[in-house]
Amino acid sequence: MTLVHDRYRAINSPLHRLDPRVKLVTALLLIVGIVLTPERAWPAYPLLWALVGGIAAVGQLGVGRVARLGGVALPFALAAATLLFTTPGDPVISLAGLDITDNGLARFAAILLKSWLAVQVALLLSMSTHITDLLWALSSLRVPATLVAIISFMIRYLYTLQDEAQRLTRARAARSATHTGQRSGGSIRWRARVTGGLVGNLFLRSYERSERVYAAMLARGYRGELRSLDPPPLTGRAVLSGAGVIAALVVIELAALLLWG
Amino acid sequence: MSHHTIEIDDLSFSYPDGRQALDNVSLHVAQNEKVALVGPNGAGKSTLMLHLNGILRSSAGRIQVGGLALNDKNLGQIRAWLGLVFQNPDDQLFSPTVFQDVAFGPLHMGLPEAEVRARVDRALAAVGMDDFADRASFHLSVGEKKRIAIATVLSMDPQILVLDEPSAGLDPRSRRDLIGLLHDLDQQTMLISTHDMRLVADLCSRTVVLDGGRVVSDGPTAEILYDSDLMERHGLETP
DSSP states (O other): OOOOOOOOOOOHHHHHOOOHHHHHHHHHHHHHHHHSSSSOTTHHHHHHHHHHHHHHHHTTHHHHHEEEEGGGGGGHHHGGGOOOOOOOOOOOETTTTTEEEEHHHHHHHHHHHHHHHHHHHHHHHHHSSOOOHHHHHHHHHTTEEEEEEEEHHHHHHHHHHHHHHHHHHHHHHHHHOOTTOOOOOOOOOHHHHHHHHHHHHHHHHHHHHHHHHHHHHHHHHHHSSOOOOOOOOHHHHHHHHHHHHHHHHHHHHHIIIIIII | OOOEEEEEEEEEEOOOOSEEEEEEEEEEOTTTTTEEEEEOOOOOOHHHHHHHSSSOSSSSSEEEEEEEOOSSTTTTHHHHHEEEEOSHHHOOSSBBBHHHHHHHHHHHHOOOOOHHHHHHHHHHTTTOOGGGTTTTTSSOOHHHHHHHHHHHHHHTOOOOOEEEEETTTHHHHHHHHHHHHHHOOOOSSOOOOOSSSSHHHHHEEEEEEEEETEEEEEEEEHHHHHHHHHHHTTTTTOO
């Protein structure tokens, strides 16, 4: 049972070697650009996908696989399904007394496409960048050090916490025996209490661990300020490749605004 | 000034809930001595160790490390001199990668980058883990984690190593390796808390028995360890 899953794929591709700061900024801009695409600019979507797919191909991550994985967010986009009925416009289909409008259909389709594309961009970033590189990229982009430290500890202890939770549930399973001829387990209320105790136990253990970790930090000279090595210099080539992707995005968005919007 | 020494005089400590953990403890460790600290669970061994670099502070008693009195002014210096290796390496290795963990101490001592890198390389080489710098700490085995935990303090070039149950949870081979490693570290004074009597016999010339927060015996390992009456009285056993 693994709850925590690292999406990073160790491949030696130009995308993997690219400076994580460039990747992070480019990914954010791509996502913003995708979200801001005018909703009826239909020709823009295949072009945006070509751009995302092109990056996936450079990273040797499999265009098809990234596209398929991008679908994970689609169930969440269903939350926008009410737009089908509530957006004013000409009725197209009637469902159980409710009208689906043409504008509603367009808006809903655009939301599905945009979330699918945006998730693919986020996937490309996490599949091609090791989490520790993302962390120093965040801090060199002036994200507050405390925030970066919290993310860093979370990543470090997620696995430890997962192991601990696993040990607790195993201990419960090992003692959840059935007496011959009797129904096993108790009422829902009783089961909820056991689970509650389990969660509380996990919290207390983590809390105590945090105190021990803090002591370990103090022992090695921590005095309230986290220090790290200076990041390597940003190369012109790295910036250029990021700028290339952004330029392509700008061209697509301009066309979407002026020609198809 | 005396380097590499630990001097504890009349140290007493009670936890906030009133439980007396240390009761008039006095212990002097000379330069390059390797001293074992043994005693049953709850004897106060870990509590004593946490006092040595000021993580726990007590008003009763006096502690000197490397000839410096433990106070707010000397705290930073003493933490650089005295490397504390915690019992559970998961508490000691808190960074995402091995390199960052080993570099943590030197970085917080304010050393320049080249020196930090050199020290990380040296510390990892000393524990035989040269190739592990870029590995993630959470994917290592317990034995590997223990070695890295020791490297995280070796990188600070300490005069004194204080180890809390270094061999706990290790399989026989990792345990052997660890004893060999500690044996080879002859530049440091060592205070080792442990239940592993064979480690004591192999490594330490002097043994201190702590029980109920008091030093109940202190002398050459050969005498104390084979005094079966004494050992049994304090919940221990001869190797």
